[in-house]
Amino acid sequence: MSENTIEVPRDTMPDQVTMPDEAVRDLQRSLRGHGRPAPDLNVPTNRALLEDLDRRFATSDGARQFLRAKLRYLRKKLLWTVVINGARFIKRTVDVSVSVVALILLAPLFAVVAAAIRLTDHGPAIFWQKRVGKWGREFDFPKFRSMVTNAEELKQQLLQQNDHEGGSVTFKMKRDPRITWIGRIIRKLSIDELPQLWCVLKGEMALVGPRPPVPMEVAEYTLDDRRRLDATPGLTCIWQVSGRGDIPFDEQVQLDVQYIESQSL
Numbered sequence: 001m002s003e004n005t006i007e008v009p010r011d012t013m014p015d016q017v018t019m020p021d022e023a024v025r026d027l028q029r030s031l032r033g034h035g036r037p038a039p040d041l042n043v044p045t046n047r048a049l050l051e052d053l054d055r056r057f058a059t060s061d062g063a064r065q066f067l068r069a070k071l072r073y074l075r076k077k078l079l080w081t082v083v084i085n086g087a088r089f090i091k092r093t094v095d096v097s098v099s100v101v102a103l104i105l106l107a108p109l110f111a112v113v114a115a116a117i118r119l120t121d122h123g124p125a126i127f128w129q130k131r132v133g134k135w136g137r138e139f140d141f142p143k144f145r146s147m148v149t150n151a152e153e154l155k156q157q158l159l160q161q162n163d164h165e166g167g168s169v170t171f172k173m174k175r176d177p178r179i180t181w182i183g184r185i186i187r188k189l190s191i192d193e194l195p196q197l198w199c200v201l202k203g204e205m206a207l208v209g210p211r212p213p214v215p216m217e218v219a220e221y222t223l224d225d226r227r228r229l230d231a232t233p234g235l236t237c238i239w240q241v242s243g244r245g246d247i248p249f250d251e252q253v254q255l256d257v258q259y260i261e262s263q264s265l
Contacts, residue, residue, distance in 0.1 A: 125145060126195060133229075135230070146180060200235060205235060210228045
């Protein structure tokens with residue numbers, strides 16, 4: 001009977017062992033039965049491959065090539081880290097500086113608006129709401145109250161009149177009956193959003209970024225929609241200055257993703 005030769009690591013078995021042809025065929029059939037490719041028992045062993053690599057890179061030229069490749073990788077990694085973290089630091093510095101100055105300068109306006117809201121219907125001047133920020137973290141979101149005090153309860157009765165058709169995640173009515181007369185003024189001038197400068201100062205929001213959604217909307221997001229949560233939410237965003245709430249939800253998501261992928265100072 002003829003014999004096949006298989007090499008194995010020297011530190012575990014003798015230099016060579018011999019196997020009958022029938023035993024070789026049985027081993028190959030067994031490996032095929034377990035979904036593994038049948039090995040070619042005449043190829044070099046792992047130890048032989050490692051020794052070959054060691055011989056190739058043991059020379060001074062091979063070592064220099066490996067070192068140059070390693071240095072190029074480390075240089076690119078360091079440059080990427082500096083650019084990304086530097087941009088984030090500058091963006092955060094701008095957010096903090098602008099929000100501090102704006103809160104101080106706008107304090108008289110805040111006092112006038114708060115007084116007008118209180119005198120209109122004697123309700124609270126600030127409306128606090130849970131919003132979803134970066135990576136799904138919830139935070140308290142303030143606005144000057146522009147609606148009646150029971151606006152959230154009335155919303156359930158108005159869902160059928162949503163201007164965003166086709167089962168949209170967001171709710172929008174051009175003539176929302178819940179908005180007060182003072183509310184229409186501050187909404188038209190975007191004054192109702194200014195208290196969110198406090199969230200910018202705290203780091204929960206930025207000056208520019210996707211608008212933070214409410215948890216009920218996020219619960220209906222698809223995986224593609226959740227890309228909006230990859231960035232810190234902003235006081236303003238692309239779709240808000242391009243058409244405000246008149247832009248359909250799907251287009252809002254596209255514009256938010258466009259900002260996330262191409263944002264810069």
